[in-house]
Amino acid sequence: METLRFRHATTRPLPGTRPSAITGVVASGNLEVLLERNLPPDACHVEIDTAINGYAEVWAAVVADFVARRQPGGLTITINDGGARPDTVSLRLAQGARLMELP
Amino acid sequence: MDWKPVALSASPLAQSWYEASARARLAGLLDTDTFEEFIGPEQRMMSPHLPLFALPRAFDDGMIVGRGRLDGRDVLAAAQEGRFMGGAFGEIHGAKLVGLLRAALAVKPAAVLILFDTGGVRLQEANAGETAIAEIMRAITQVRAAGIPVIGLIGGRAGCYGGGGLIAGTCVRLVISEGGRLSVSGPEVIETNKGAEEFDSRDRALVWRTMGGKHRRLLGAADAFADDTIGAFRAAASAAIPAAPAFDLETLEAEQARLAARIARFGDARDATEIWSRLGVNDPDAVPGLTTEGFDALLDSLPEGSHDAR
Amino acid sequence: MMDWRQERTAREARLERARRCADGKVVPAARVVDLLEAILQPGDRVCLEGDNQKQADCLARGLSACDPARVHDLHMVQSGIVLPEHLDIFEQGIAKRLDYSYSGPQGGRIARMLYGGQIELGAVHTYLELFARYFIDLTPNVALIAGVSADRDGNLYTGPNTEDTPTVVEATAFKNGVVVAQVNAIVDRVPRVDIPGDRVDFVVEADKPFYVEPLFTRDPGAVTETQILMAMMAIKGIYAEYGIRRLNHGIGFGTAAIELLLPTYAERLGLKGRIATHWALNPHPSLIPAIESGWVKQIHCFGSEVGMDKYIRARPDVFFTGSDGSLRSNRAFCQTAGLYACDLFIGSTLQIDLQGHSSTVTTNRVAGFGGAPNMGSDPHGRRHPSDTWMKAGQEAGGTGDPALRRGRKLVVQLVETFGDKLVPAFVERLDALELAKKLDLELAPVMVYADDVTHIVTEEGIANLLLCRTLDEREQAIRGVAGYTDVGRGRDHAEVERLRARGIIRRPEDLGIEPLDADRSLLAARSIKDLVHWSGGLYEPPAKFRNW
Numbered sequence: 020m021e022t023l024r025f026r027h028a029t030t031r032p033l034p035g036t037r038p039s040a041i042t043g044v045v046a047s048g049n050l051e052v053l054l055e056r057n058l059p060p061d062a063c064h065v066e067i068d069t070a071i072n073g074y075a076e077v078w079a080a081v082v083a084d085f086v087a088r089r090q091p092g093g094l095t096i097t098i099n100d101g102g103a104r105p106d107t108v109s110l111r112l113a114q115g116a117r118l119m120e121l122p
Numbered sequence: 123m124d125w126k127p128v129a130l131s132a133s134p135l136a137q138s139w140y141e142a143s144a145r146a147r148l149a150g151l152l153d154t155d156t157f158e159e160f161i162g163p164e165q166r167m168m169s170p171h172l173p174l175f176a177l178p179r180a181f182d183d184g185m186i187v188g189r190g191r192l193d194g195r196d197v198l199a200a201a202q203e204g205r206f207m208g209g210a211f212g213e214i215h216g217a218k219l220v221g222l223l224r225a226a227l228a229v230k231p232a233a234v235l236i237l238f239d240t241g242g243v244r245l246q247e248a249n250a251g252e253t254a255i256a257e258i259m260r261a262i263t264q265v266r267a268a269g270i271p272v273i274g275l276i277g278g279r280a281g282c283y284g285g286g287g288l289i290a291g292t293c294v295r296l297v298i299s300e301g302g303r304l305s306v307s308g309p310e311v312i313e314t315n316k317g318a319e320e321f322d323s324r325d326r327a328l329v330w331r332t333m334g335g336k337h338r339r340l341l342g343a344a345d346a347f348a349d350d351t352i353g354a355f356r357a358a359a360s361a362a363i364p365a366a367p368a369f370d371l372e373t374l375e376a377e378q379a380r381l382a383a384r385i386a387r388f389g390d391a392r393d394a395t396e397i398w399s400r401l402g403v404n405d406p407d408a409v410p411g412l413t414t415e416g417f418d419a420l421l422d423s424l425p426e427g428s429h430d431a432r
Numbered sequence: 433m434m435d436w437r438q439e440r441t442a443r444e445a446r447l448e449r450a451r452r453c454a455d456g457k458v459v460p461a462a463r464v465v466d467l468l469e470a471i472l473q474p475g476d477r478v479c480l481e482g483d484n485q486k487q488a489d490c491l492a493r494g495l496s497a498c499d500p501a502r503v504h505d506l507h508m509v510q511s512g513i514v515l516p517e518h519l520d521i522f523e524q525g526i527a528k529r530l531d532y533s534y535s536g537p538q539g540g541r542i543a544r545m546l547y548g549g550q551i552e553l554g555a556v557h558t559y560l561e562l563f564a565r566y567f568i569d570l571t572p573n574v575a576l577i578a579g580v581s582a583d584r585d586g587n588l589y590t591g592p593n594t595e596d597t598p599t600v601v602e603a604t605a606f607k608n609g610v611v612v613a614q615v616n617a618i619v620d621r622v623p624r625v626d627i628p629g630d631r632v633d634f635v636v637e638a639d640k641p642f643y644v645e646p647l648f649t650r651d652p653g654a655v656t657e658t659q660i661l662m663a664m665m666a667i668k669g670i671y672a673e674y675g676i677r678r679l680n681h682g683i684g685f686g687t688a689a690i691e692l693l694l695p696t697y698a699e700r701l702g703l704k705g706r707i708a709t710h711w712a713l714n715p716h717p718s719l720i721p722a723i724e725s726g727w728v729k730q731i732h733c734f735g736s737e738v739g740m741d742k743y744i745r746a747r748p749d750v751f752f753t754g755s756d757g758s759l760r761s762n763r764a765f766c767q768t769a770g771l772y773a774c775d776l777f778i779g780s781t782l783q784i785d786l787q788g789h790s791s792t793v794t795t796n797r798v799a800g801f802g803g804a805p806n807m808g809s810d811p812h813g814r815r816h817p818s819d820t821w822m823k824a825g826q827e828a829g830g831t832g833d834p835a836l837r838r839g840r841k842l843v844v845q846l847v848e849t850f851g852d853k854l855v856p857a858f859v860e861r862l863d864a865l866e867l868a869k870k871l872d873l874e875l876a877p878v879m880v881y882a883d884d885v886t887h888i889v890t891e892e893g894i895a896n897l898l899l900c901r902t903l904d905e906r907e908q909a910i911r912g913v914a915g916y917t918d919v920g921r922g923r924d925h926a927e928v929e930r931l932r933a934r935g936i937i938r939r940p941e942d943l944g945i946e947p948l949d950a951d952r953s954l955l956a957a958r959s960i961k962d963l964v965h966w967s968g969g970l971y972e973p974p975a976k977f978r979n980w
Binding site: 077080081088104105106107109110113114117118 | 850950
């Protein structure tokens with residue numbers, strides 16, 4: 020197991036008012052993403068518990084791209100990872116951000 | 123807090139129960155926006171054992187419990203997430219269900235619904251899991267004795283196996299779909315202990331014919347057969363609440379007599395199709411291929427009728 | 433005096449020797465070895481019908497039981513190396529030289545045998561190439577083929593899996609060769625005549641029905657959300673954009689996902705009738721929901737698929753069927769159709785390099801080509817226009833009079849950036865080059881060459897290579913959709929953003945694709961059982977795909 024933490028500054032808050040959302044499930048090749056709106060609008064924190072060690076660099080890149088594309092200001096994102104491929108992680112993050120934007 | 127599942131197809135009721143997540147099942151099963159979760163994922167009540175085995179945890183430990191309404195009736199509901207650790211019972215997972223059942227004694231809902239999706243007990247926390255199974259069965263009998271029906275719904279990927287199968291046996295009504303499987307020992311366990319000649323776990327048709335929803339319904343182990351949609355499970359669960367018999371000596375004796383008659387009548391059968399044939403099914407080999415409408419028609423045509431008791 | 437009839441005389445001699453094994457044309461299975469030893473001569477060119485699906489397995493067993501002292505040094509010319517016997521005969525010395533197309537299941541063993549020098553390799557072909565050479569310089573002396581039934585005159589019913597048979601027989605029978613067919617049954621009257629009896633010299637009643645592999649069945653239960661996302665991108669960003677009506681799909685879960693999204697996602701986009709109407713395709717079970725929803729006008733097939741026979745019989749407006757009602761497939765014609773009459777090929781691959789060359793070869797397997805390189809190539813002999821073809825041609829650019837510019841076929845690679853076990857699909861250098869070096873091959877086994885690929889679709893986006901004007905742009909376009917592979921992470925971020933601004937790279941958000949739609953509930957069928965229901969019970973999946 021490995022725990023990774025990333026702190027990013029964002030230029031704007033993620034739209035919407037939903038306080039939290041959860042998507043995905045912890046299973047082989049899958050992950051769950053819990054999003055909570057509890058930070059200042061210019062900050063996004065991501066914490067990952069992953070079953071597979073040694074991919075910190077890839078996680079950093081996936082998270083940085085997500086933050087750059089979506090600007091998820093105000094969110095704490097916590098991930099339980101069952102060994103998902105980067106594409107699955109990106110998709111879950113995109114889905115989580117969309118859930119937080121829904122009315 | 124408002125925990126919405128991922129928005130799926132236009133109508134949540136049309137979604138496949140087998141495919142849906144535990145959260146999506148609950149959201150669609152209960153009246154719209156009425157589900158209120160206890161100990162939600164934000165509380166991060168996770169397994170204390172899994173990190174010792176370098177295994178990832180889930181925020182809800184694969185068990186989602188809460189209250190909501192079903193056709194306007196207040197109910198308590200618990201759903202297992204079959205994709206996390208095969209829906210297996212661990213300490214937190216089990217404790218959440220025990221707590222829900224004990225709460226039922228206090229809040230007196232119209233029913234408690236258990237959405238099974240489990241392979242049994244989690245090996246990594248087996249003692250806690252086994253204890254939980256026993257506590258759950260005891261709690262269910264207490265809830266039923268208080269006049270509250272406990273209804274099991276089975277149609278998930280993991281089926282309902284091991285301790286889950288035992289718990290299902292204590293429910294007053296069981297709803298099952300074709301994809302649902304109900305048993306105590308799983309196919310692989312039987313093969314490992316008795317050999318592939320006895321039970322070939324890779325023969326998927328054999329597995330479903332022996333443990334699947336159609337067989338369980340024909341045999342009277344389940345009381346209702348539902349299409350694999352959230353809407354069908356919702357309708358069947360709602361219909362099961364008023365149909366539940368009282369939990370008294372008379373019911374238990376009738377149940378004992380029913381089970382004794384069943385083993386006497388079918389105990390020597392070598393294959394599920396033999397049982398179906400003895401039940402009066404003209405073309406047993408056609409049963410697995412029947413659509414839900416076809417299977418419902420078959421059930422109506424059989425002399426047995428329903429298998430009451432429990 | 434020149435003898436112009438030497439081949440004919442030799443044929444008569446072979447037939448004369450073989451007649452003692454036969455009652456008329458009919459030979460019992462027990463006498464197959466005698467028959468083959470009587471017909472075959474050392475050094476013969478032999479086609480032992482091994483197709484993509486159907487296998488002349490009884491004759492293959494017979495050939496490998498022949499005495500290598502009598503039958504040896506054969507030159508095998510067949511499209512598929514599929515059964516163990518196809519390679520056993522090289523170990524036994526019965527066969528020596530090989531020209532073939534596809535060796536899926538035997539890819540590992542064939543590589544070892546090539547490396548060990550047990551096989552003298554002519555070339556690895558595409559189907560059409562090998563078929564073409566049957567008529568020029570690889571004409572078989574003897575063809576050993578498979579059919580469902582025959583009458584005593586040799587009239588042959590191939591059943592739905594006609595596949596390569598007409599081509600093989602054409603080349604052999606009309607050039608003084610001998611044709612032996614194995615059939616499951618000898619009947620008084622065949623349901624239809626696929627091969628006329630005067631082209632078949634002997635008919636063997638096989639000990640068991642010929643083997644067919646269900647190669648084109650993809651269980652919808654295994655389609656992932658990433659594949660659904662990619663399928664949405666392909667539909668919206670390519671099918672809709674170019675109005676693709678005439679097409680071929682490779683096998684794979686990505687293309688199965690597209691097929692399963694036609695009646696749902698594509699229907700929602702209002703694309704029915706505007707895309708995916710005419711197909712060169714095996715009868716994929718995953719296309720059933722689209723057919724049943726009225727999307728598909730017609731399908732011509734290379735071969736059939738196990739379990740689809742009854743369904744096909746009930747849909748003669750869609751499929752090519754014979755007077756008996758069953759499917760008539762034909763690999764040579766369907767390959768030609770895919771090459772010249774389709775505007776798009778979309779398929780998957782294992783490796784793509786920085787230029788866009790792709791290969792399914794790994795260092796230890798020679799899987800061959802099959803048909804993908806024909807489908808996945810721009811036919812320079814094409815002369816008829818279509819909107820799709822012309823639009824792609826315009827995007828590819830060029831100078832001079834527009835009326836002198838040719839169109840382009842769309843060749844799309846649909847790949848997830850990481851495959852099984854996190855193996856990257858994007859690489860700096862193809863394993864095929866390593867293999868070519870190791871086996872001393874003149875040509876590296878490339879499935880689709882870079883200059884034929886027009887688009888690459890990954891979960892990260894679509895790269896339109898037609899619009900790239902320099903090699904550097906092309907490389908960055910490929911890196912720009914290569915995700916978190918080393919190739920993808922080696923991108924020039926600023927250049928990739930410039931390519932995105934020009935529409936060369938398009939992300940799901942650029943295409944207006946909702947990530948929440950990437951869900952299995954979007955599939956028209958989520959299980960094999962769903963497909964059976966869609967077919968009204970006509971599709972009969974093989975046991976390994978059933979769980980009921």
